[in-house]
Each structure stands twice: as structure tokens, then as C-alpha cells.
Amino acid sequence: MDDHLKIIIATYKFSKEAKFWWKSVTNQYKIEEMSWDTFKELFYEKYFFAPKRWKLKDQFISLIQGNMLVTEYENKFTSFSRFTPEMVSNEVDKVRKFVSRLDYKMRPLVTTQGIKVYSKAVERALILEAEAKDKDARKEQWKQKRNAESSSEGPS
Structure with a gap:
């Protein structure tokens, strides 16, 4: 366009x-x-007066995923990055910056993929997040099942 x-x-x-x-x-x-x-x-x-732009730029620079979901992190990343175009001037820089601030467990799993397209990096992070949630849910089900079995056995 x-x-x-x-x-x-x-x-x-x-x-x-x-x-x-x-x-x-x-x-x-x-x-x-x-x-x-x-x-x-x-x-x-x-x-966006200069002090507001500076604040948004600082927020982008210090942005990390932390406890946010990937979608929340990506929304903030996209929103704040408008005020720091020099930091995300090309696709590779944008991917590098996004991935570098992902959750520490997820970061190496995205980095090792050699992804150079931002949308693919986000997609990979979303998949990893979904897999982690699924794993946690299965672990919780297994734990509940084990507890139910041990309580139904009761004392001999």
C-alpha cells in the first residue's frame, strides 16, 4: 500500500x-x-507529547513477558514499538527484540528455531504456551486421579 x-x-x-x-x-x-x-x-x-513518547519508549525498552500471556505481551510489544521504530526497523530486529524478552523457559525454544519473521515467532510462542498449559492440565489431572485412588484405598 x-x-x-x-x-x-x-x-x-x-x-x-x-x-x-x-x-x-x-x-x-x-x-x-x-x-x-x-x-x-x-x-x-x-x-503524543514528548514526555508521553519518552515514557512509552522507556516502557518498550523495559518490556518483558513476565507473568503476561503471550497475547498480552505481544499487544504491548506492538503498541510500544511504534514509539521506538529504530529498535524494530526490520523484521530480524523485531523478532530478536520480541524473543529476547519472552519468558526464560520459552525463549530458547523459540530462538533455536531460527525464526526471522515476526508473525512466525509470535505463533511459535503461542504454540509453546498452549503446550505448557496442556502439560500442566494433564499433570493436575494425573495428580487428582492419584489422590482419589489413594484416598479410596483407605487404611487396610
């Missing part, structure tokens, strides 16, 4: 205040020649 079309689609969703702001931008710039990066820069300057 070309930059001009991206800008048209983005500005179509603007509400009252943003429409007024956009009108002033169209008076100052040749919109047909504007790049998507310039549009984002202008938009962020208007609606």
Missing part, C-alpha cells in the same frame, strides 16, 4: 479535533507528496 493511501485511510477515521488539526496540516504540506513516516511524526507530535 502506498503512503498516500495509508494517510487517506488514517485520516478518514479522524474525529472533530483531529479533523481541524488535519485541515491545518493540509494547508502547510503537499499531502500527495507526504511520506507515511512524516505523517506519523506530525501525528505523534500533536497527540
